[in-house]
Amino acid sequence: xxxxxxxxxxxxxxxxxxxxxxxxxxxxxxxxxxxxxxxxxxxxxxxxxxxxxxxxxxxxxxxxxxxxxxxxxxxxxxxxxxxxxxxxxxxxxxxxxxxxxxxxxxxxxxxxxxxxxxxxxxxxxxxxxxxxxxxxxxxxxxxxxxxxxxxxxxxxxxxxxxxxxxxxxxxxxxxxxxxxxxxxxxxxxxxxxxxxxxxxxxxxxxxxxxxxxxxxxxxxxxxxxxxxxxxxxxxxxxxxxxxxxxxxxxxxxxxxxxxxxxxxxxxxxxxxxxxxxxxxxxxxxxxxxxxxxxxxxxxxxxxxxxxxxxx
Amino acid sequence: xxxxxxxxxxxxxxxxxxxxxxxxxxxxxxxxxxxxxxxxxxxxxxxxxxxxxxxxxxxxxxxxxxxxxxxxxxxxxxxxxxxxxxxxxxxxxxxxxxxxxxxxxxxxxxxxxxxxxxxxxxxxxxxxxxxxxxxxxxxxxxxxxxxxxxxxxxxxxxxxxxxxxxxxxxxxxxxxxxxxxxxxxxxxxxxxxxxxxxxxxxxxxxxxxxxxxxxxxxxxxxxxxxxxxxxxxxxxxxxxxxxxxxxxxxxxxxxxxxxxxxxxxxxxxxxxxxxxxxxxxxxxxxxxxxxxxxxxxxxxxxxxxxxxxxx
Numbered sequence: 301x302x303x304x305x306x307x308x309x310x311x312x313x314x315x316x317x318x319x320x321x322x323x324x325x326x327x328x329x330x331x332x333x334x335x336x337x338x339x340x341x342x343x344x345x346x347x348x349x350x351x352x353x354x355x356x357x358x359x360x361x362x363x364x365x366x367x368x369x370x371x372x373x374x375x376x377x378x379x380x381x382x383x384x385x386x387x388x389x390x391x392x393x394x395x396x397x398x399x400x401x402x403x404x405x406x407x408x409x410x411x412x413x414x415x416x417x418x419x420x421x422x423x424x425x426x427x428x429x430x431x432x433x434x435x436x437x438x439x440x441x442x443x444x445x446x447x448x449x450x451x452x453x454x455x456x457x458x459x460x461x462x463x464x465x466x467x468x469x470x471x472x473x474x475x476x477x478x479x480x481x482x483x484x485x486x487x488x489x490x491x492x493x494x495x496x497x498x499x500x501x502x503x504x505x506x507x508x509x510x511x512x513x514x515x516x517x518x519x520x521x522x523x524x525x526x527x528x529x530x531x532x533x534x535x536x537x538x539x540x541x542x543x544x545x546x547x548x549x550x551x552x553x554x555x556x557x558x559x560x561x562x563x564x565x566x567x568x569x570x571x572x573x574x575x576x577x578x579x580x581x582x583x584x585x586x587x588x589x590x591x592x593x594x595x596x597x598x599x600x601x602x603x604x605x606x607x608x609x610x611x
Numbered sequence: 612x613x614x615x616x617x618x619x620x621x622x623x624x625x626x627x628x629x630x631x632x633x634x635x636x637x638x639x640x641x642x643x644x645x646x647x648x649x650x651x652x653x654x655x656x657x658x659x660x661x662x663x664x665x666x667x668x669x670x671x672x673x674x675x676x677x678x679x680x681x682x683x684x685x686x687x688x689x690x691x692x693x694x695x696x697x698x699x700x701x702x703x704x705x706x707x708x709x710x711x712x713x714x715x716x717x718x719x720x721x722x723x724x725x726x727x728x729x730x731x732x733x734x735x736x737x738x739x740x741x742x743x744x745x746x747x748x749x750x751x752x753x754x755x756x757x758x759x760x761x762x763x764x765x766x767x768x769x770x771x772x773x774x775x776x777x778x779x780x781x782x783x784x785x786x787x788x789x790x791x792x793x794x795x796x797x798x799x800x801x802x803x804x805x806x807x808x809x810x811x812x813x814x815x816x817x818x819x820x821x822x823x824x825x826x827x828x829x830x831x832x833x834x835x836x837x838x839x840x841x842x843x844x845x846x847x848x849x850x851x852x853x854x855x856x857x858x859x860x861x862x863x864x865x866x867x868x869x870x871x872x873x874x875x876x877x878x879x880x881x882x883x884x885x886x887x888x889x890x891x892x893x894x895x896x897x898x899x900x901x902x903x904x905x906x907x908x909x910x911x912x913x914x915x916x917x918x919x920x921x922x
Binding site for chain 2: 481484505517546552600601
């Protein structure tokens with residue numbers, strides 16, 4: 301089923317202990333789209349400037365991403381520059397130039413408005429709400445957000461969250477938004493704001509999914525080396541939403557498979573700069589890692605060791 | 612099969628944001644024994660002073676723990692005092708009085724020397740090695756250690772590790788011992804030191820088990836509130852070793868079940884001060900949480916969503 305994403309398309313300059321990439325393809329909608337494209341049809345809404353290389357759009361088209369909603373306008377493309385230390389968990393932002401993104405007003409092409417799955421990447425919650433109002437019969441609206449909006453636009457964010465079924469955020473942001481140190485309690489507080497499903501991203505520690513009183517937890521894929529974590533969260537969300545849109549189901553088993561798929565997609569993107577790993581990533585590789593991570597968390601039933609007493 | 616543990620029996624004074632316990636039952640051998648006692652026969656080796664309350668030994672006896680190897684000697688019992696802040700991940704030690712533990716020389720009673728499963732809790736690696744030399748035909752020797760020994764007695768620790776099959780340590784200590792930030796690489800380095808199985812404790816993020824190139828990862832049990840994390844690591848190890856000793860197997864499925872069992876046991880002990888939660892903990896409660904955590908990490912196979920192409 302079709303999946304719409306709204307977010308940024310950017311040119312990233314990233315420095316890690318292993319090297320540096322300048323003006324590389326980035327942005328939340330980009331990572332999300334490329335990742336989800338392995339699982340379902342994706343339609344993107346974003347804006348780029350006059351300087352944005354056509355080859356990047358061609359790459360997304362080659363992955364089957366519908367770019368009808370990506371407009372090119374006068375000015376420069378959104379640019380982000382950041383640096384990671386050895387722990388690679390947190391980027392230090394060196395520079396942000398919003399450029400054409402500053403006046404971005406998302407308008408869904410008519411052909412997008414029947415989409416059943418919608419992902420609102422981490423942008424101003426007021427813009428997220430405008431998108432919600434443009435889709436006619438959504439089955440699942442998911443969104444991301446960050447500390448900047450939780451602090452600075454809490455009221456607008458709460459209005460958006462009322463319309464959202466699934467929220468996917470970092471652990472610290474879940475605690476901040478929920479106002480509780482305990483994740484179990486924070487999840488309960490967030491459920492009360494609207495989203496019946498909360499996915500908490502924990503970086504190298506994996507992710508947890510809270511669906512009312514049910515919980516699913518998956519470790520990260522154990523990589524020998526993380527090269528560049530930029531875009532890992534959006535790539536995770538792309539795998540998650542792509543899997544859900546493909547299955548059309550929201551039961552606990554399908555949600556578990558969806559976060560495992562997101563985990564696998566993210567494990568690939570961090571192996572190289574930008575989206576480079578996705579330029580030759582195959583479904584066979586994805587399937588192989590999915591099976592590995594599923595085996596990682598599988599073990600025997602209680603009754604195999606503790607047979608029930610004979611009656 | 613029988614399981615021997617060597618470690619400390621202590622009186623702990625613990626302060627958390629939720630309250631304070633004075634001279635409460637503690638020590639690595641204590642938490643380990645009580646936890647493992649739910650799964651197999653445990654024999655403890657430790658030392659207490661003249662001041663140690665008989666009721667604490669009676670409690671362990673009531674759990675079926677063999678205390679033949681626990682000697683009472685002149686002097687005061689080992690005392691530890693620590694304080695936790697709200698994140699509850701790390702204790703700040705306020706005071707340590709080794710007392711009778713300072714001159715502890717572990718001697719295994721004759722009846723212990725045929726034990727097949729041995730756990731060397733976190734003590735001086737030279738003492739750990741002395742214990743290894745006293746068991747006749749061990750099937751699995753496991754040990755814990757800490758930054759203090761990794762830094763201060765590295766050569767002795769490496770001699771002990773050569774005799775050890777399974778090492779269970781905290782994440783930071785795995786990185787420190789392995790000399791690698793990447794856990795995958797640290798595990799490989801540690802395998803080369805001797806232990807073919809490495810279990811990494813990650814606190815609220817659960818645990819990972821590395822067995823050569825196979826990996827198992829389990830999240831922590833999602834608790835609404837952690838009351839006092841003292842002893843969680845030893846309680847985890849007790850559940851892990853108790854499960855392995857009960858099953859008598861070391862295959863991947865049994866190892867996965869063992870760390871899940873450890874996870875469940877630890878999730879109970881942190882709900883109250885000291886070992887108080889284990890005074891009335893039932894097997895039915897343990898089984899219930901085991902089933903919950905197993906369900907948490909279970910989700911659909913890849914092929915349920917991606918049927919193989921027809922040939």
